Amino acid sequence: MRIYVDPKIEQRFxxxxxWLFTGVTVFILFFxxxxxxxxxxxxxxxxxxxxxxxxxxxxxxxxxxxxGTVALTLLAIxxxxxxxxxxxxxxxxxxRENWVTRVIRFGSECLAGxxxxxxxxxGFILFVTKLGLGWSLLSGGLTLAFMILxxxxxxxxxxxxxxxxxxxEVSFSLGGTKWQTVTRxxxxxxxxxxxxxxxxxxxxxxxxxxxxxFTAGSSLHIPxxxxxxxxxxxxxxxxxxxEGISMANAYGTAAVLIIxxxxxxxxAYTLMNKFMRKYC
Amino acid sequence: xxxxxxxxxxxxxxxxxxxxxxxxxxxxxxxxIFGIIGPAGSGKSTFLRALNRxxxxxxxxxxxxxxxxxxxxxxxxxxxxxxxxxxxGMVFATPxxxxxxxxxxxxxxxxxxxxxxxxxxxxxxxxxxxxxALWEEVMDRLETSALKLSGGQQQRLCLARILALRPxxxxxxxxxxxxxxxxxMKIEETLRKLQAEYTIILxxxxxKQAARVADRTAFFLNGELIEVDTTERIFSAPSDQRTNxxxxxxxx
Numbered sequence: 001m002r003i004y005v006d007p008k009i010e011q012r013f014x015x016x017x018x019w020l021f022t023g024v025t026v027f028i029l030f031f032x033x034x035x036x037x038x039x040x041x042x043x044x045x046x047x048x049x050x051x052x053x054x055x056x057x058x059x060x061x062x063x064x065x066x067x068g069t070v071a072l073t074l075l076a077i078x079x080x081x082x083x084x085x086x087x088x089x090x091x092x093x094x095x096r097e098n099w100v101t102r103v104i105r106f107g108s109e110c111l112a113g114x115x116x117x118x119x120x121x122x123g124f125i126l127f128v129t130k131l132g133l134g135w136s137l138l139s140g141g142l143t144l145a146f147m148i149l150x151x152x153x154x155x156x157x158x159x160x161x162x163x164x165x166x167x168x169e170v171s172f173s174l175g176g177t178k179w180q181t182v183t184r185x186x187x188x189x190x191x192x193x194x195x196x197x198x199x200x201x202x203x204x205x206x207x208x209x210x211x212x213x214f215t216a217g218s219s220l221h222i223p224x225x226x227x228x229x230x231x232x233x234x235x236x237x238x239x240x241x242x243e244g245i246s247m248a249n250a251y252g253t254a255a256v257l258i259i260x261x262x263x264x265x266x267x268a269y270t271l272m273n274k275f276m277r278k279y280c
Numbered sequence: 281x282x283x284x285x286x287x288x289x290x291x292x293x294x295x296x297x298x299x300x301x302x303x304x305x306x307x308x309x310x311x312x313i314f315g316i317i318g319p320a321g322s323g324k325s326t327f328l329r330a331l332n333r334x335x336x337x338x339x340x341x342x343x344x345x346x347x348x349x350x351x352x353x354x355x356x357x358x359x360x361x362x363x364x365x366x367x368x369g370m371v372f373a374t375p376x377x378x379x380x381x382x383x384x385x386x387x388x389x390x391x392x393x394x395x396x397x398x399x400x401x402x403x404x405x406x407x408x409x410x411x412x413a414l415w416e417e418v419m420d421r422l423e424t425s426a427l428k429l430s431g432g433q434q435q436r437l438c439l440a441r442i443l444a445l446r447p448x449x450x451x452x453x454x455x456x457x458x459x460x461x462x463x464x465m466k467i468e469e470t471l472r473k474l475q476a477e478y479t480i481i482l483x484x485x486x487x488k489q490a491a492r493v494a495d496r497t498a499f500f501l502n503g504e505l506i507e508v509d510t511t512e513r514i515f516s517a518p519s520d521q522r523t524n525x526x527x528x529x530x531x532x
Contacts, residue, residue: 096339166376170438173334174389174445175366184392189379 033258040255043248049256053220057236058246062253064222068137068230069260071223072216073205075141076148081198083145084152085187088194091153092160093182105157112150119147120214128215135229140216147211148201155200159193160186192272199268203261209234233257282310285448285479286331291345293323293330295338300326302503303345313471313480315494315511317487319531322500324483328451330354331481332368333361349449366393369442373454375434377426382418385426385437389445408440412470432463439470450474451481456489468493487527491515499523 047061054060087104095101123143133139163186171181187194209232217229218239231239233253240250286308293301301323308314316324329335330343333354347354354364366389377385386405387395395401405422409415414436418429426437435455442450452471456464471480471493484490490497491511498508499520507520518524525531 164376166372166374167378169334169337169372170376170378171388171392172337173332173365173370173372174392174441175362176389176392177362180392184388185378 036251036254036258039248040251040253043252044255048252052222053236056243056245057220057240057249062233062236062249062256064220065231065233065236065253066256067222068216069206069232069234069257071137071230072140072144072212072232073202075137075226076144076205077198077202079141079145080149080152080201084149084197085156085194087149087153088156088160089182089187092157093178093186108150108153111146112154115210116147116208117210117214119143120211122146123211123215134227135215135217135219136227137216137223137230138226140212140230140232141226143211143215144205144208147208148204151200151204152194152197155197156190156194159190159197162193163189192276195268195272199265202264202268206232206257206261206264207234208232209238213238233260282312284308285310285350286481287346287348287351288327289346289348291330291343291347293326293335293341293343295341300503301330304505306498306505306508308479308481309496310479311475311477312495313475313482313493315490315497316481316483316500317485317490317497317526318500319526320485321502323503324500325453326503327500328370328453328481328483331449331451332365332370334365334370336361366445367447368449368451369445369447371435371438371442371450371452371455373457375431375438375458377429377434377437379425379427381423382426382429382437383422386441386444388441393445404444408443411443411474412436412440413466414440430463432459432466435459435463435467436470439467443474448479449481450478451483453483454485455482457485464489487515499526501526 049061049066050063051061052064053062087108091101091104120143123139123146127133127139127142128135167185167189168181171185176184212232213235216232216235218231218235219229220231221228223230234257237250237253237257240246240253284307288304288306291301291304292299304323304327316327318324326335330347331349331354335341335343343355349364349367353359378388380388383401383405384391386408387401390401390404395404406415406419409418414433417433426434429437439450439452439455450471456467459467468489471482474480482490482494494511496508497511497514499506499514499518499522501522506522507514507518509519514523515527518527
């Protein structure tokens, strides 16, 4: 038996349902941002951004943790981008699809699903103790790099695969070598996709706590070398909130973190659009 | 009749165990426009792609027999594929401008060959665009994206991009299949002018195009060369019934 429903009403009903779903998603997102900013922004001032924490973060600012976050994220990206893009190029351009590539791909996908605290533990055992790097930017950067590597490989691979095959053919037919084809035709066209992967990686690195606390430590000093221990904003937030040191400063840190991520995303996509507009 | 510059002797090309070309024997002479006609899947494109070894990109494919350019086997070990492809410029069925400026598209090959001198590159661009009658249309916007050109202009750009390689041969794989009659006419006119300097191989699924521009025409069917003769003969008194059926439109 089929109940007759006026198509117009049906249409209206599903439009309303889908609108509701979207609305809920957007509402939750804005609620979180609004809540954090409302509780955090009153604390944020120029002094908060430029002064070092005093008394474990009860007073003073968060300058050293900003430095720590930037340094750690940069390091992770600098390590993971060449490795990830290189692997993606190898997998897509230099090998044919076979069981080896499938195993590599499967492995990297599994890697993406591993909880970050496991990466933290792995980094702690390998870099901090076994290799003797101690709690340091280097240990943390390497750990984060491994954590974001699968994302970068995956997105780069997809970006490279979506470059039209005809471009490669043209490059070869104009006397291009494989390497020239990759660097002059494939990579420039795949750049927006690759950049998206890197930006996702930046986002994950900035927000990461578990993997960092195990590997980069939680020193409140401004890092002076790759071997200094350093605290990132998210670790700072965690410690302030967990130890009940200062909820106000914890939310202040969270607000700065959220704004920083927003700015990075907006900036990256604007730059990319500008770059892409030129020839498309 | 000019000097033979391309010679196929019992040449076959296999994709897997399936031959896409079977025992082709033909000669192409210097400075002629050599037309290749035939229905889809007859091996016309495979023949072109065998000449510049673009077929190498396809896994599990191999040639058999001899294919010589200037007396030297294309598939002989030690042949530089890069050099070979520079000698045989190729235009594809759909125009494929790279997502770069008009200028950068033209000098793409030269840059890959290591040319850096800005003056020589500028000269090259002007020269090649003039030869393809595109100069007047784009001279004031060389730095804009090549993707903004019309289809016909894009195809002439692709032709210019090949001339910039300073090749000996121009191979065109159904170059006007997606173009309007006026753009087609412009390409054909350009080819006639270029004939003085280059040997041109024109694959086309438009038999009338072969009749209009080719000096000699070959008819391919199911990977076999059915016959090759002067275009006049092929279109007035072909010796094979199948050729006659094809050019009179009974199949294709």
